[in-house]
Amino acid sequence: MDDEEARTRLLDAAEELFYRHGIQAVGMDRIRTASGVPLKRLYRLYPAKETLVTAYLERRDRRWTTGLREAVTGAAEPVPAVFDWLARWFSEPDFRGCAFLNAYGELGAAAPEVVRAHKAELHALLTELVPAGAPPALADQLLILVEGAAAVAALSPGPEPALRAREVAEALVRQ
Amino acid sequence: MDDEEARTRLLDAAEELFYRHGIQAVGMDRIRTASGVPLKRLYRLYPAKETLVTAYLERRDRRWTTGLREAVTGAAEPVPAVFDWLARWFSEPDFRGCAFLNAYGELGAAAPEVVRAHKAELHALLTELVPAGAPPALADQLLILVEGAAAVAALSPGPEPALRAREVAEALVRQ
């Protein structure tokens, strides 16, 4: 097992545990056990828990944004495609809301800056998707629909919140 | 200082600290210092931290739901009034998102059931507000708008998310 594989195993374990149980509720020893990476190597690759938390959020941000981008680029109707993608995400068995909103709610001002960056990226992506002549507030409204669907789905999982938000979004872009 | 005042002081301190810093980041000793209530009395009134957390969320739930109800009952247009009330809430200087969503994000399955109850109450209130002939999905969509505005405002405070959501809600109820 080289350092690269150890990093992957650590991030896999950290993502699963941090996302499911919250960040403060998961100790480094639990990540060590789940990943099989010795503590010494863990602290060589990530010198403190905070760096592991940041790396977990950054990798998840890359995967999430890339997945959404791939799902909507080339789609005939990109805005509804966003919510179809959300519906699939909300239906994953271990879905538990937006990891970045959860991290911000838990850590507050101490949350790493990738949390803000994630929301800025999402807003930028939505801005690209709205038609050229649309009012500038449309991207803000779509952002509210995306976040709202995720927040509602966090407490009652399933695709329904995404479908309800999709209906609203379709009505918005038609105008 | 009788027990009733001690309870108030404890809940005030707990609300301020839990809401600002998160639940796990605040120790009982910090609540003792902030409230001025001795540890012995604290544990007589709330035998464990979990009971204090639940009491904090239950009181906040009562205040929040009552405040929203009072703001919309009797309003000429109750649905937009919801978002005007949200705009004022988001503008409070220490606004940091929905305490119940934050608690759920932090505690996950270990969150007290008042978190779910809070969302159910909000959904019920929105159901009362929609016109009689409206499609049943409308309340779900309004819930998404409320939650989404709160989530967006958590990271970029100010009334704007509520105003954007209000515009969408007005378009929805007009149909």
Place this chain on the structure above:
DNA sequence: GGGCGCGGAGAACGTTCGTTCTCCGGCTCC
């Protein structure tokens, strides 16, 4: 007024956390 009991102040306890250290086996290099 003297024993008594309640409540306040904070020390103390056991556990858990993040992080570091110790020990030891196995590989490398001459």
Place this chain on the structure above:
DNA sequence: GGAGCCGGAGAACGAACGTTCTCCGCGCCC
């Protein structure tokens, strides 16, 4: 083949947590 070093396993450390205990001073009753 032997010395030296790197990495693994897990004990150990200091701090912080939730919770309990000890001590002490003050008010009450006869």
